[in-house]
Amino acid sequence: xxxxxxxxxxxxxxxxxxxxxxxxxxxxxxxxxxxxxxxxxxxxxxxxxxxxxxxxxxxxxxxxxxxxxxxxxxxxxxxxxxxxxxxxxxxxxxxxxxxxxxxxxxxxxxxxxxxxxxxxxxxxxxxxxxxxxxxxxxxxxxxxxxxxxxxxxxxxxxxxxxxxxxxxxxxxxxxxxxxxxxxxxxxxxxxxxxxxxxxxxxxxxxxxxxxxxxxxxxxxxxxxxxxxxxxxxxxxxx
Amino acid sequence: xxxxxxxxxxxxxxxxxxxxxxxxxxxxxxxxxxxxxxxxxxxxxxxxxxxxxxxxxxxxxxxxxxxxxxxxxxxxxxxxxxxxxxxxxxxxxxxxxxxxxxxxxxxxxxxxxxxxxxxxxxxxxxxxxxxxxxxxxxxxxxxxxxxxxxxxxxxxxxxxxxxxxxxxxxxxxxxxxxxxxxxxxxxxxxxxxxxxxxxxxxxxxxxxxxxxxxxxxxxxxxxxxxxxxxxxxxxxxx
DNA sequence: CGCGGGTTTGAATGAGTTCAATCACGGTGG
DNA sequence: CCACCGTGATTGAACTCATTCAAACCCGCG
Numbered sequence: 001x002x003x004x005x006x007x008x009x010x011x012x013x014x015x016x017x018x019x020x021x022x023x024x025x026x027x028x029x030x031x032x033x034x035x036x037x038x039x040x041x042x043x044x045x046x047x048x049x050x051x052x053x054x055x056x057x058x059x060x061x062x063x064x065x066x067x068x069x070x071x072x073x074x075x076x077x078x079x080x081x082x083x084x085x086x087x088x089x090x091x092x093x094x095x096x097x098x099x100x101x102x103x104x105x106x107x108x109x110x111x112x113x114x115x116x117x118x119x120x121x122x123x124x125x126x127x128x129x130x131x132x133x134x135x136x137x138x139x140x141x142x143x144x145x146x147x148x149x150x151x152x153x154x155x156x157x158x159x160x161x162x163x164x165x166x167x168x169x170x171x172x173x174x175x176x177x178x179x180x181x182x183x184x185x186x187x188x189x190x191x192x193x194x195x196x197x198x199x200x201x202x203x204x205x206x207x208x209x210x211x212x213x214x215x216x217x218x219x220x221x222x223x224x225x226x227x228x229x230x231x232x233x234x235x236x237x238x
Numbered sequence: 239x240x241x242x243x244x245x246x247x248x249x250x251x252x253x254x255x256x257x258x259x260x261x262x263x264x265x266x267x268x269x270x271x272x273x274x275x276x277x278x279x280x281x282x283x284x285x286x287x288x289x290x291x292x293x294x295x296x297x298x299x300x301x302x303x304x305x306x307x308x309x310x311x312x313x314x315x316x317x318x319x320x321x322x323x324x325x326x327x328x329x330x331x332x333x334x335x336x337x338x339x340x341x342x343x344x345x346x347x348x349x350x351x352x353x354x355x356x357x358x359x360x361x362x363x364x365x366x367x368x369x370x371x372x373x374x375x376x377x378x379x380x381x382x383x384x385x386x387x388x389x390x391x392x393x394x395x396x397x398x399x400x401x402x403x404x405x406x407x408x409x410x411x412x413x414x415x416x417x418x419x420x421x422x423x424x425x426x427x428x429x430x431x432x433x434x435x436x437x438x439x440x441x442x443x444x445x446x447x448x449x450x451x452x453x454x455x456x457x458x459x460x461x462x463x464x465x466x467x468x469x470x471x472x473x474x475x476x
Numbered sequence: 477c478g479c480g481g482g483t484t485t486g487a488a489t490g491a492g493t494t495c496a497a498t499c500a501c502g503g504t505g506g
Numbered sequence: 507c508c509a510c511c512g513t514g515a516t517t518g519a520a521c522t523c524a525t526t527c528a529a530a531c532c533c534g535c536g
Contacts, residue, residue, distance in 0.1 A: 060377050063463050068381040070373050082366050090370055090468045128320050132328055134372040135308050139298050141380040142424030143306040146492070177514065186380030188493055193516055209501085225301050230328045384524070415482065426525055431484055447533085477536105484531070491524085499516070506509085 004050045004102075006164045007076030008122045018118035025112055028103045032056075032095035034176075039093040045083045048109045051075050054099035055175055059183065060091045069184035071133050072096065072157065072176075076164040081127050084110065097175035125232070132230050141186045144224070146195045149185045151204060151224035154212055159228050174211040242288045242340075244402045245314030246360045256356035263350055266341045270294075270333035272414075277331040283321045286347045289313050292337035293413055297421065298329045307422035309371050310334065310395060310414075314402040319365050322348065335413035363470070370468050379424045382462070384433045387423045389442060389462035392450055397466050412449040 005019060029052070032038060038056060039045060056073040070091060073079060083089055084106040113119045136156070140149050154172065162168040182192045199205050204220040206213040214220065221227075243257055267290070270276060276294060277283060294311040308329060311317060321327055322344040351357045374394070378387050392410065400406040420430045437443050442458040444451040452458065459465075 060373075062377070062381055066381045068377040070376055082369055090470070091373060131320055131369060131372065134369065134376065135298075135329060138308055138372065138375050138379060139300070139306040141376060143300055143304045179514080189514085190494075190516085191492055193514095194492090197516080232328070417482080427483085428485090428526080429524055431482095432524090435484080479534105479536085481534095482532085485529085487527090489524105489526075491522105493522070494520085496519095497517085500514090502511105502513095504509105504511080506507105 003052055003075035003164050018116055021112055021116050022119055025104050025108055030101055030103055032099045034095050034097050037094045039089050041089055041092050043089050045080050045089050046106050048104045048106055049079055050102040051077050052100040052102055055096040056093055056099050057096045058091050058093050067183045071137060074160050078126060096180055129232050132232055136230050146187055146191055148224040150195045151220050152226050155226045170214045172212045241290055241313035241402050256354055259350055259354055260357055263342050263346055268339055268341055270337045272333050272335050275332045277327050279327055279330050281327050283318050283327050284344050286342045286344055287317055288340040289315050290338040290340055293334040294331055294337050295334045296329050296331050305421045309375060312398050316364060334418055367470050370470055374468050384425055384429055386462040388433045389458050390464050393464045408452045410450045
C-alpha cells in the first residue's frame with residue numbers, strides 16, 4: 001500500500017484521511033513471477049490493480065512474434081483505470097520482474113472514488129500522467145535515435161521511481177532484462193546492448209547487474225532532449 | 239455539430255435527448271487554415287474543442303526541428319478532455335487542413351457532462367478510444383515496417399471516418415500533405431512517397447489528388463496486421 | 477509564362493538488424 | 507567443490523531498410 005499512498009498522496013497531501021477510504025477497500029494481494037501474465041488481451045477487466053513492488057509491462061504481440069511494450073508500470077501505478085467500464089483489454093499486462101500487486105474489484109473502486117472528490121482528482125491526475133507517458137513513448141520511438149531513446153527511457157524511469165521514493169536518486173534499480181528495453185524502444189536486443197555500451201563509453205552511465213547509475217544527469221538530459229515536464233509532476237519539486 | 243452527434247451519439251443512441259443538453263452549451267465556432275495553431279505547448283487549456291470539419295494534428299517539436307505527430311483528429315473528435323483540469327498542455331494542436339471547430343468553456347462542459355450520466359459515459363468512451371489510438375500508434379511506429387505502418391494508418395483513418403459518416407467507404411478523402419504522414423509515422427517524406435508508390439504498385443490502393451481509394455481492403459489488412467478491434471467500435475457494426 | 481509547394485526519382489550514405497559465435501555468470505547436480 | 511548448463515549480454519561481419527541530398531517533375535495559381 002505504501003507505494004500507492006506515496007503516489008496518489010501527492011495530490012491529496014492537504015487531506016491525508018481521504019486516502020483512508022481507499023485503503024479500506026477490500027482487496028486481494030497477489031504475487032507474479034517475471035514473465036507471468038496479469039491481464040491478457042481480449043479479457044474483460046473487472047479489477048483495478050495497484051503495483052506494490054516490482055515492475056510490470058503492458059504490451060501487444062504481433063503476428064510474426066514481434067512485441068511492442070507500451071509502457072512500464074512501477075510501484076504505485078494503477079491499471080486499468082480507463083478500461084474498467086466494461087471494455088475488453090486491447091493489450092496484455094504481465095510481470096517484468098517479480099511483482100506484488102493489490103487487486104480491487106472495479107465496482108467497489110469506482111464507488112469509493114466517485115464518492116470522494118479528493119480521490120477522484122488524484123486518479124484523474126494519474127490518468128493524465130499515464131496518457132502523457134504514452135505520448136512521450138510515441139515521440140521517443142518515432143523520432144529519436146537509439147542512443148537518445150535509451151537515455152531518455154532511463155531518465156524517465158529514474159524520475160518515475162522518484163515519484164514513489166520521494167527522492168531523486170542517481171542509482172536506478174533495474175530489475176528487468178535488456179530484451180524488455182529493446183521491445184519498449186522498438187530496437188533489437190543486440191542494438192540495445194551496443195547502445196548501452198556506448199552510453200557507458202560516453203560516461204553518461206555506469207552499470208552493474210542490479211541497475212544503472214546516472215553519472216551525468218544534466219549532460220545526458222541535454223543529449224537526449226529529456227524534459228521531465230511531460231510527467232506532470234508539477235505538484236512535486238525534486 | 240452534426241459530426242459530434244454522430245460520434246458521441248453511438249453511445250447514447252437509446253436516449254437522443256441526452257445530447258440536447260450538450261448541444262445547448264454555449265460555444266464559439268472558429269475556422270483555422272492549414273498550419274495554424276489551435277493549442278500550443280505549455281498553454282493552459284480552458285476549453286474543450288470539437289472538430290466540426292477538416293483534420294487537425296497533435297504533435298511535439300524536438301530541438302533539431304524534428305516533429306512527431308501523436309495522432310490525427312477528425313470531425314467529431316474532442317480535445318482536450320483530459321487536460322482540462324488546470325493542466326498545461328504538453329503538446330501542440332494545429333490545423334492539418336482547413337478546420338472548423340467548436341470551442342466550449344471547460345467549466346460549463348464539465349458541469350453539463352457531470353450532470354448527465356449518459357453524456358459522461360459517452361465521453362468516457364471517447365477518452366478510452368483516444369488512449370487506444372495512442373497505444374496503436376506506439377505499436378505502429380515501434381514495430382512495423384514502413385509499408386505496414388503506412389497501410390495501417392490509412393486503414394485506421396478510413397475506419398475512423400466511418401465512425402462519423404456512418405458507413406465504411408472505400409474512398410478516403412485525404413486532405414493533408416504527405417509530410418504529415420511522414421511525421422506521424424516517424425519516416426522521411428521521401429520514404430513515404432516511395433512507400434505509397436509501392437502500395438499502389440502492389441494494387442492495395444489508388445490515389446488521386448483528393449484522397450486514397452482502398453482497392454483490396456482484406457489483403458491490405460492482412461499485410462499490415464490491421465485489426466480494428468482496438469478502435470473499440472464494439473457498439474458499431476460496419 | 478513563371479513561380480512555388482508538394483511529390484517523385486536516383487545515388488550515396490548510414491543507422492539498425494540479423495545471424496552466428498563467444499562470453500559472463502549464477503544455479504544445479506555429481 | 508567443481509564441472510556443467512542455460513540464460514542473458516556482448517562482439518563481429520554482412521546485410522537491409524530507411525535517410526539524406528540533390529535534381530527533376532508536376533500542377534495549380536497569379
